[in-house]
Amino acid sequence: MSATDEKAPAASIANLTVALTRDGVRAEVLRGVDLKIQRGEIVGLVGESGSGKSVLALALMGLLPSSSRPETTGTITIAGTDMIDGSAEQIRAVRRHELGVIFQDPMTSLNPTMRVGRQITEATGDKAESLRLMSAVGIQDAALRFTVYPHELSGGLRQRIMAAIASAGRPSLIIADEPTTALDVTVQAQVLDLLRQLRDEFGCSVVLITHDLAVAAQIADRIAVLYAGRIAELGPADVVLREPTHPYTVGLLNSRLALDTPRDTVLQTLRPETATVAERMRGCAYSSRCPLADDTCRAQQPPLLAVDGSGAVDGSEHVRACWRDAATVRELALTRSDAPRILVSGSSTESAAPAVVVEGVHQRFVVRSGGRKREVHALRGIDLTIGAGEAVSIVGESGSGKSTLLRAIAGLVPVTSGRVDVARGGAQMVFQDAGSSLTPWLSVGEILGERLLPLRLGKTETAARVTTALEAIGLPASVSRVRPADLSGGQRQRVALARATMIPPAVLLCDEPTSALDASLAASVLNLIRGMREELSMTVLFVTHDLSVARLMGDRVVVMTEGRIVEDGTADQVIHHPEHPYTRSLLASVPEIEAVR
Amino acid sequence: MTRFLLRRTGSAVVLVLVLTAVVFVLQAVSPGDPVKAYLGNNASPAAIAAQRQALGLNDPLPVQYFHYIVHALQGNLGMSLRTRRPVMADLHDFLPATVELVAVAFVLALLLGSLYAVSGSLRWPGGAFFRGPLLVLATAPPFLLALGGIILFYAQLQVLPAAGRGVDSTGPSGFVLIDSILGGDATEFVAGVQHLVLPAVILSIAPSISIGRILRSSLDSTLASDYVRTARSKGLRPIVVLGKHVVRNSLGPGLSMAGLQLGFMFAGVVVVEQVFSWPGIGNYLAASIPTSDFPAIAGVTLVLGIIYIVANALVDVLQALADPRLNA
Numbered sequence: 038m039s040a041t042d043e044k045a046p047a048a049s050i051a052n053l054t055v056a057l058t059r060d061g062v063r064a065e066v067l068r069g070v071d072l073k074i075q076r077g078e079i080v081g082l083v084g085e086s087g088s089g090k091s092v093l094a095l096a097l098m099g100l101l102p103s104s105s106r107p108e109t110t111g112t113i114t115i116a117g118t119d120m121i122d123g124s125a126e127q128i129r130a131v132r133r134h135e136l137g138v139i140f141q142d143p144m145t146s147l148n149p150t151m152r153v154g155r156q157i158t159e160a161t162g163d164k165a166e167s168l169r170l171m172s173a174v175g176i177q178d179a180a181l182r183f184t185v186y187p188h189e190l191s192g193g194l195r196q197r198i199m200a201a202i203a204s205a206g207r208p209s210l211i212i213a214d215e216p217t218t219a220l221d222v223t224v225q226a227q228v229l230d231l232l233r234q235l236r237d238e239f240g241c242s243v244v245l246i247t248h249d250l251a252v253a254a255q256i257a258d259r260i261a262v263l264y265a266g267r268i269a270e271l272g273p274a275d276v277v278l279r280e281p282t283h284p285y286t287v288g289l290l291n292s293r294l295a296l297d298t299p300r301d302t303v304l305q306t307l308r309p310e311t312a313t314v315a316e317r318m319r320g321c322a323y324s325s326r327c328p329l330a331d332d333t334c335r336a337q338q339p340p341l342l343a344v345d346g347s348g349a350v351d352g353s354e355h356v357r358a359c360w361r362d363a364a365t366v367r368e369l370a371l372t373r374s375d376a377p378r379i380l381v382s383g384s385s386t387e388s389a390a391p392a393v394v395v396e397g398v399h400q401r402f403v404v405r406s407g408g409r410k411r412e413v414h415a416l417r418g419i420d421l422t423i424g425a426g427e428a429v430s431i432v433g434e435s436g437s438g439k440s441t442l443l444r445a446i447a448g449l450v451p452v453t454s455g456r457v458d459v460a461r462g463g464a465q466m467v468f469q470d471a472g473s474s475l476t477p478w479l480s481v482g483e484i485l486g487e488r489l490l491p492l493r494l495g496k497t498e499t500a501a502r503v504t505t506a507l508e509a510i511g512l513p514a515s516v517s518r519v520r521p522a523d524l525s526g527g528q529r530q531r532v533a534l535a536r537a538t539m540i541p542p543a544v545l546l547c548d549e550p551t552s553a554l555d556a557s558l559a560a561s562v563l564n565l566i567r568g569m570r571e572e573l574s575m576t577v578l579f580v581t582h583d584l585s586v587a588r589l590m591g592d593r594v595v596v597m598t599e600g601r602i603v604e605d606g607t608a609d610q611v612i613h614h615p616e617h618p619y620t621r622s623l624l625a626s627v628p629e630i631e632a633v634r
Numbered sequence: 635m636t637r638f639l640l641r642r643t644g645s646a647v648v649l650v651l652v653l654t655a656v657v658f659v660l661q662a663v664s665p666g667d668p669v670k671a672y673l674g675n676n677a678s679p680a681a682i683a684a685q686r687q688a689l690g691l692n693d694p695l696p697v698q699y700f701h702y703i704v705h706a707l708q709g710n711l712g713m714s715l716r717t718r719r720p721v722m723a724d725l726h727d728f729l730p731a732t733v734e735l736v737a738v739a740f741v742l743a744l745l746l747g748s749l750y751a752v753s754g755s756l757r758w759p760g761g762a763f764f765r766g767p768l769l770v771l772a773t774a775p776p777f778l779l780a781l782g783g784i785i786l787f788y789a790q791l792q793v794l795p796a797a798g799r800g801v802d803s804t805g806p807s808g809f810v811l812i813d814s815i816l817g818g819d820a821t822e823f824v825a826g827v828q829h830l831v832l833p834a835v836i837l838s839i840a841p842s843i844s845i846g847r848i849l850r851s852s853l854d855s856t857l858a859s860d861y862v863r864t865a866r867s868k869g870l871r872p873i874v875v876l877g878k879h880v881v882r883n884s885l886g887p888g889l890s891m892a893g894l895q896l897g898f899m900f901a902g903v904v905v906v907e908q909v910f911s912w913p914g915i916g917n918y919l920a921a922s923i924p925t926s927d928f929p930a931i932a933g934v935t936l937v938l939g940i941i942y943i944v945a946n947a948l949v950d951v952l953q954a955l956a957d958p959r960l961n962a
Contacts, residue, residue: 098867100863100866100867104858123723129869129870129871130869131869132867132868132869133868133870134869135868136867136869138864140860140863140864142860145859145860145861145865146860146861146863146864147861147961148864148865148879149861149883149957149958150881150882150883150956150957150958150959151878151879151882159865159878160868160869161866186959187956188958188959202868205868210723301726454677465657530889
């Protein structure tokens with residue numbers, strides 16, 4: 038730690054505005070952000086994709102990508118150094134001595150061709166210190182692991198290596214940008230513990246950037262909610278979570294899926310964005326989506342003021358940027374919207390033949406890495422019967438074999454041994470990454486029309502069917518002329534869903550269709566699948582790593598680990614009375630926001 | 635790593651065997667009679683029959699193939715119909731000149747290609763003034779460049795010679811540059827360089843663009859990668875980030891392309907050697923083709939093929955060294 042005043046904040050951001058130019062379009066990504074990060078505190082920076090949270094992280098490090106021609110006004114001061122106008126030499130010294138960073142994906146964030154020990158030593162400058170840090174971040178047999186390459190480590194260990202690099206040189210501030218998003222829940226809990234431990238042991242501050250309020254809730258002292266490049270609400274974590282005073286925070290909390298989200302109602306979502314960029318620049322950026330917005334909200338940008346009305350802002354109190362009074366917003370939080378009930382169980386028809394029968398399925402792959410061949414036994418004797426009209430969720434962590442099972446049912450890979458039967462009508466699949474599963478050079482209309490080819494409908498009839506299918510997923514008919522790249526992530530996933538269900542399949546297979554989406558968007562896609570299921574009495578097999586999603590999407594929940602099914606029961610049984618120790622450990626790792634609402 | 639090396643060597647050996655089979659068939663179906671090449675056109679029929687028997691030409695084809703391989707391994711590639719000397723002796727005379735030319739051109743191609751890639755990726759000011767002309771030159775066919783080069787540097791400016799290697803190399807290595815250094819002969823070295831410059835530069839231009847463009851696109855994607863961002867966030871100096879994190883991870887595609895281009899350069903050297911009267915196998919080959927000198931053609935094919943296979947095997951090994959994931 039540098040010899041600056043002990044009471045000075047670890048980092049202070051004042052009136053920071055950043056404009057980036059991407060694809061020839063200049064946009065203000067951050068607009069007048071004020072934030073002081075005190076010494077030794079953990080600040081959770083929460084926002085949806087596009088809120089500017091990652092740009093803030095890059096700005097803090099002075100690493101805004103020069104390719105997007107950043108224009109910055111305002112100030113960022115870390116250890117007395119101006120991170121915007123300081124010399125390259127000074128900024129680099131701050132990065133070296135005062136800052137540590139942990140990025141989202143530890144696989145891509147570590148140099149694949151350099152031994153991890155060397156990558157740590159680049160930051161520490163000393164092998165003994167690197168080994169000490171490796172032990173400090175919980176890496177066992179540090180001396181052995183020192184000489185391996187990143188691809189030889191698990192995701193959790195890789196993120197610990199990143200943590201060791203980040204804590205090199207006793208930084209005064211660690212910036213963690215979605216450090217757990219790419220990891221399994223059990224590993225996520227460990228990494229969050231590690232961040233708290235780094236703060237406790239080294240006394241450094243932590244900026245934890247996340248899209249998940251519950252993740253921030255685990256370890257943050259203060260939470261800042263970012264919306265469209267501005268701070269919407271900022272305050273002590275328990276206050277912001279328990280007494281949110283900004284409608285956006287309330288919306289985020291309500292649309293978050295948890296283990297106690299009601300199963301029999303439509304999931305709450307935020308209103309979709311309807312305003313143009315210009316309209317959003319004029320008043321409160323959230324006004325077009327806010328259920329409480331009035332004319333003032335649409336006309337003037339609200340200032341960031343203390344909730345208790347004391348006026349002065351020194352950084353520690355609860356502040357928000359909203360014209361409506363706090364009491365009204367509190368009411369919004371308490372009144373759960375009168376969501377219509379939907380039918381989620383009992384549609385299974387016992388008498389009909391099962392939609393999917395899987396018997397004694399084994400799946401082995403030979404993985405060739407360089408000279409050596411290694412056999413992966415992905416499925417080890419799976420028996421699963423899914424009745425017609427049933428909704429089943431499969432939960433497991435990466436490597437559990439859940440996606441392999443889904444692919445086997447879809448017939449995408451031949452199984453090594455055993456039997457897979459799918460009823461007439463076949464299986465259709467919706468993948469995690471809708472962006473890459475839609476052919477980029479075809480228009481949405483062509484992608485959907487392709488599915489109708491075997492029916493030989495003719496041009497007009499096909500076009501009519503495409504329009505109906507788009508209506509069913511809540512998109513206007515004009516979307517059929519658009520290419521996938523011009524759609525948002527949520528819209529793309531809707532199109533993928535339309536493609537799969539245009540001709541109703543015997544079973545709809547969903548492979549983590551919402552894990553890449555923001556909470557509210559994910560909820561709306563889940564609503565769509567549940568609605569379709571009800572309407573078409575379709576059989577749905579839903580694969581996810583998220584227990585709360587599994588509970589919502591399946592009457593039955595199947596837990597898989599290491600290629601085996603270890604638990605299979607009704608959703609309530611599995612969530613509330615888990616029998617297998619693995620299910621219990623999964624449940625214990627799910628981040629929850631306690632006693633809110 | 636040893637497993638990888640063994641596997642790669644194994645596949646290279648198989649490739650060479652396939653190549654010899656092709657070359658053997660080429661010889662077997664060739665119209666020239668190797669016996670007459672040995673004995674001359676005036677030999678008696680009895681002598682020819684005896685020689686055929688002695689050379690094993692009456693044996694079944696597989697047996698002949700086996701003998702061909704055994705002979706090739708012993709350095710016997712048959713007699714040239716045109717020069718009436720063993721093909722091996724001809725190759726020994728002509729190959730060093732070509733290898734020297736291609737080696738220098740290849741090093742030049744690597745340098746120009748790297749400069750092209752780095753100046754583009756790092757947006758060096760003025761880099762476009764280098765890349766533009768290089769691109770324009772690469773669009774012209776080599777013979778045109780060669781003629782233009784001779785007109786400009788030999789006829790007009792009179793700074794470079796137009797033909798030959800400048801010396802009758804009789805030194806131990808067969809390479810002018812190496813022999814002159816070994817012999818401590820500065821004049822000969824300078825003459826060697828002067829004669830090499832023009833053909834080598836012309837031979838290197840097209841490959842340098844191929845290597846440079848591939849290398850540039852992989853540099854660009856590496857510079858944008860997450861781990862380079864991590865390296866920067868450590869506060870490393872830009873030159874350290876470049877040297878330790880960017881370059882090594884960008885080499886793979888460039889190396890593959892370099893291996894391919896080396897093979898193409900040996901094939902393309904024929905034209906350049908013709909224009910510059912370079913006493914190498916390109917010229918030898920060009921003289922052998924009109925006279926249907928199949929043993930000579932087959933010999934050159936075999937040697938070039940082996941060089942190509944060895945070069946690409948080497949590239950694979952270098953790639954494995956650069957990227958530990960390839961031999962995990």
